[in-house]
Amino acid sequence: MTPKDIIKITINLVIIYIIGGLILAGVYAKTSPVIYQKNEQEKQEALKKMAPEAEAIDKLGDWYPHEKHAEYYVVKKGGDTAGYIIQTFGKGYSSYINILVATDKDLKIEKIEILSHAETPGLGDEIEKPSFKEQFKGKDPEHVRLVKTETTEYIQAITGVTISSRAVTEDGVRRALEFLKGQLLSPQTGNRARHEGGSHE
């Protein structure tokens, strides 16, 4: 290979990579605002779905499970606090599982929703199944615990999906509830939590 060849190859490679980069940048510029907007829109719809009877869902503050930004909200009905919604992340098998948890005002779970994840297709994604998510209804933080046997008292792991099930149950939901409990008992010490005047006395 002569020096001339080396220069030719380098120029060839650089030009093609620049073209490729420009095309990708163009597509990204066109699509990313749309993606952001649709993500936000879906977030609002998801919150609405978590508490369909709410008259207002107000943001209470931010928290950072696994150094990721998540938010928590208070659900109001007839001027009183009816419950809470908290977003959380659980460290799964191959991704962080993004979860929404809705509770009543005593932190008993109303329902949970899996917003996004990148677990193994066809196996880990069974955490999205209603039969798994519905187990959380009516559980208080003490009973959000994963067991591998048949149970109605605790949360039953999905066969073959123990890691993802545990991520949702213990790393995600239970930690969120414990955090929320701590915040509600002593809101002043929380990280960036904003105290809503007298709404949960």
Next chain:
Amino acid sequence: MSEEVIKLPEEKVRYRDLIINGIVAENTIFKLAISLCPAIAVTNSLRNGFLMGIAVLFVQTMVNITVAAFRRFIHPRIRLPIFMLIISGWVSVADMTMAAFAREAYKQMGLYIQLIVAFASILARAEMFASKNRIAPSMFDGIGMGLGFLFALVVISFFRELLGRGSLWGLQIIPTKPLLIMILPAGGFLAVGILMAFFNWIDARYLKKRTVHH
């Protein structure tokens, strides 16, 4: 990666044969035995196998067209990094476009799209066929290989979901899970191995004369 190259004089290339070649004689999974990793990873339900097959069909066709169109501008010594750029470029374009404009489909397929970057079968076809042929035959080769991959994934996932979960496309058909191992990775190896043997047996017994020999 095999050394085989289909050497058909360009004017005599029949597009239908190219497509059939991709599905039967050079089926990615059952004959060439490449890209077995995704064939095992995503085929534990019929829906997953089908969606992955569709995504591969799209990317394979677009990559083949692009490589064939630019084959004269690519220096042979750096063809592999450039093929990789073309593959990852198309995968990213498909990923971002679907995330923005086809949300429902993206929620189902988003997990799979990004995996395609690492598929040996796409790179193999760019290298073995598209870099040596014109755009039109390359396109039909891409469609053929994509359909062959789709066919293989659908067959594998059909048996794995039916035996492993007793369901098809999420619909419960048998009330129990007859063989749970089939949806786990080990079952993937079993399914691919048994089906590969089955198709080779058919090939040896009935299709001998119709197989393209190199």
